[in-house]
Amino acid sequence: MVPPGLVKGENHLMGDVLVTGGTGNLGRVVCDKLREAGHEVRVLSRRVRPGQSVRGDLRTGEGIPEAVAGADTIVHLATAPRGDVEACSRLIAAVLPRTPHLIFTSIVGVDRIPLAYYAAKTECERLITTSGLPYTIQRATQFHSLVMRFFHSQRRLPLVFAPGFDFQPVDVRDVADRLVAHVAAGPRERVPDIGGPEVRSARSLAQAYLEAARRRRRVVGLNLPGRVFSTFRGGAHLSPEHADGGVTFEDFLATRF
Numbered sequence: 001m002v003p004p005g006l007v008k009g010e011n012h013l014m015g016d017v018l019v020t021g022g023t024g025n026l027g028r029v030v031c032d033k034l035r036e037a038g039h040e041v042r043v044l045s046r047r048v049r050p051g052q053s054v055r056g057d058l059r060t061g062e063g064i065p066e067a068v069a070g071a072d073t074i075v076h077l078a079t080a081p082r083g084d085v086e087a088c089s090r091l092i093a094a095v096l097p098r099t100p101h102l103i104f105t106s107i108v109g110v111d112r113i114p115l116a117y118y119a120a121k122t123e124c125e126r127l128i129t130t131s132g133l134p135y136t137i138q139r140a141t142q143f144h145s146l147v148m149r150f151f152h153s154q155r156r157l158p159l160v161f162a163p164g165f166d167f168q169p170v171d172v173r174d175v176a177d178r179l180v181a182h183v184a185a186g187p188r189e190r191v192p193d194i195g196g197p198e199v200r201s202a203r204s205l206a207q208a209y210l211e212a213a214r215r216r217r218r219v220v221g222l223n224l225p226g227r228v229f230s231t232f233r234g235g236a237h238l239s240p241e242h243a244d245g246g247v248t249f250e251d252f253l254a255t256r257f
């Protein structure tokens with residue numbers, strides 16, 4: 001739907017939007033919603049899809065100057081298990097000295113949970129806040145799809161392990177709505193987190209998954225020693241004060257099974 005006050009295809013106020021990671025879980029939904037709102041959208045991908053994407057690789061830098069040229073807003077969602085800091089720094093260098101609005105999606109608790117992937121996200125946040133670019137940083141809790149994948153990956157086991165802490169999974173459609181609003185609103189620096197509607201034990205999420213998948217398995221609690229596990233147990237990845245997502249885990253599962 002085109003937001004009130006805007007005309008499909010005529011929102012010159014908004015200009016061109018480049019979405020890195022626009023082929024990913026969140027990115028696909030963001031691109032659809034941006035187009036529905038009347039934006040001109042280009043998708044950066046390592047593989048070209050005719051008419052929709054520009055080829056570029058943030059790991060090597062190939063195609064990046066061409067991809068960012070003329071973009072008024074860049075929604076940076078590309079991610080990989082390794083190399084996110086180099087990718088972010090390459091993106092910033094390619095953009096400057098122009099100053100488009102850079103929107104970055106980070107994760108709730110990245111600066112409190114000692115995981116290498118999270119340390120890289122924290123460093124990306126720092127690079128962006130010190131880049132001189134106008135920016136918006138949106139942190140989100142874990143996506144429903146990630147939590148589902150964790151349980152689904154155990155489908156060949158006779159039982160399901162569920163870590164002994166809570167999750168607050170959020171739907172990518174809710175996160176995408178927030179990002180589309182940031183595109184229209186312009187740079188806001190670090191904005192309030194977005195979390196899913198419910199903080200729930202991993203055990204209860206595992207049971208919801210099993211029910212949706214029509215599988216009978218015993219759910220077994222998993223507790224591990226170490227700082228990573230204890231920060232998750234302490235809820236560093238949760239944002240109950242921003243339980244703004246509307247789509248529950250069961251709603252999401254209903255679209256998958």
Ligand SMILES: NC(=O)c1ccc[n+]([C@@H]2O[C@H](COP(=O)([O-])OP(=O)(O)OC[C@H]3O[C@@H](n4cnc5c(N)ncnc54)[C@H](OP(=O)(O)O)[C@@H]3O)[C@@H](O)[C@H]2O)c1
Pocket residue numbers: 020021022023024025026027044045046047056057058059060076077078079080087105106107108140141142143144146
């Ligand atoms: N998953 C979660 O639970 C969660 C929670 C909170 C925040 N986030 C954040 O939300 C963002 C999107 O996550 P997601 O789960 O939607 O990602 P995803 O599905 O894993 O997609 C990754 C995307 O990155 C692109 N990419 C990877 N390496 C690239 C490279 N070298 N050059 C250019 N593009 C590259 C891929 O595009 P091609 O393969 O087409 O090149 C793909 O579109 C990430 O910043 C993530 O940290 C995720």
